[in-house]
Amino acid sequence: MATEHETHNWAGVLKLGVTERNGRSVAKSQYHEGALRILRPHYLDASGQVTYTAINPGGAYFGADRYLLDLKVEQGASLLLTTQSATKVYKTPQGPAYQEMTVNLGPGAVFEYVPDQLIVYREGAYKQRTLVTMDPTASLVMSEIITPGWAPDGSSFKYQELRMRTEIRVTGEGGDKRLAVDQLRLKPSELGDIRGVGLMEGHSHTGQLLLADARIDDALYDELAAMVEGSNTLSGITRAGRDAHGVHCVAVRSLANSTADIAQLHQDIINLTRKTWRYQAKLDLRKH
């Protein structure tokens, strides 16, 4: 059986389906297995959005282990997914640690993904693959902060390879269309240097944020660009993606020397979209 085979292959599985009931988003289905769990839900503001916190009781992703997150946000529901603490990837001699995430967003659904930073330690390799399938009226924000770990000799950046791929597809007449594919690849160059031109450029942290929403317009984009320029990071912002059933996409990528500088920029961006689109209160991730 294919499903049984898949289940046995995962070191951790987390499945969550969120639906809207009388203005509040609630879990309709929830399943976890192995090294992924979820904390009880919180309502951080008056919007009815439900916040879930994923936790990894093992404290780290291990080599060759595969982790699956499967999320569904139904019509009109809103989910904020965060983590309890940083995701750590240590030495992975068995092969890269791997996370796969699938996200399905129904009409008018909102999904905000704001995990803690990913830390890849010495000789660690990590691969992440995310597929979002959204209705044209859904709203998406996904952020990541990646920080290098330490090495015993005091130097950082000794990891083997880091890969993150996020594909956003929009459903509609005539079938799904790819809106954007975001790819990050960090690997020390042939010269063995990951700090150099084109790569980390002397910085220790990198971040990325994707917005997908049909309501992104020039006025919002200009405000976002001003935030990017005013931030304490070396960042770029762009209108990413192609025409996909009327949904627009913005990508922000950053280099910085602290997690906090990137987190601040991401939070400012998320808060602006909340205010502009939903009159929703500012993001306040009280960690429980």
Added chain:
Amino acid sequence: MVNTSLASMLGMMQLTDSALPTGAFSHSLGFETYMHREELEDEASFSAWMRMFVEQQLTYTDALAIRMVYAAHSFDDVADLDELVTAQALPQQIRDGGITMGKRLLSLASASYPSEWADAYAAGVADGSLYSHQAVVWGVIARDLEVPVDEAVASHLYATVISLTQNAVRAIPLGQNTGQRVIRAAQEWIARAVEESAALDEEDLGAIAPGLEIAQMQHERQRARLFMS
């Protein structure tokens, strides 16, 4: 009548000539941002940038895209690649540049080297269902010309390196001899890109390091610009 391999070589030389009017002379593909930061001022810094660019974008996007055209079973696969290569180019100027240069190459090439796929590609671009990208277009034409895949990859990468170097010689500026030394050195990097790209698969398409992509994004908001990307 010239024989097949000679015909394919001459076709390849025409379409990967840096003088081919695709508009490549107006794109820096990110190096102008480094110029603006005063980080590209001599042979050493430009060589390091070019080597990185070959390892990054030219290996993971252009080289792989050409290989995917050669691996295509039908034109539907090419159409899907056209969508993927467009969707993965996040920086707007890189995406638009790929489309603009792709359209020019497609119109030049499909007139001189018509084939079933080139015609289908041109028709798709004309009716708005396809975007075009210079590597994908070149892959379609080269495959039809029966250019061996490694040569198709190498010639496209080499043409891109030569165009970028000529642009850098004008803009930084660098001496003409310096430019030629960079081009000569790049042959080794291109050979590695040809080899490495052969081991990649579809999901690798567009994988890129953060610094280069940020520079390509920042170019949009740079005030004084010589180049369109």
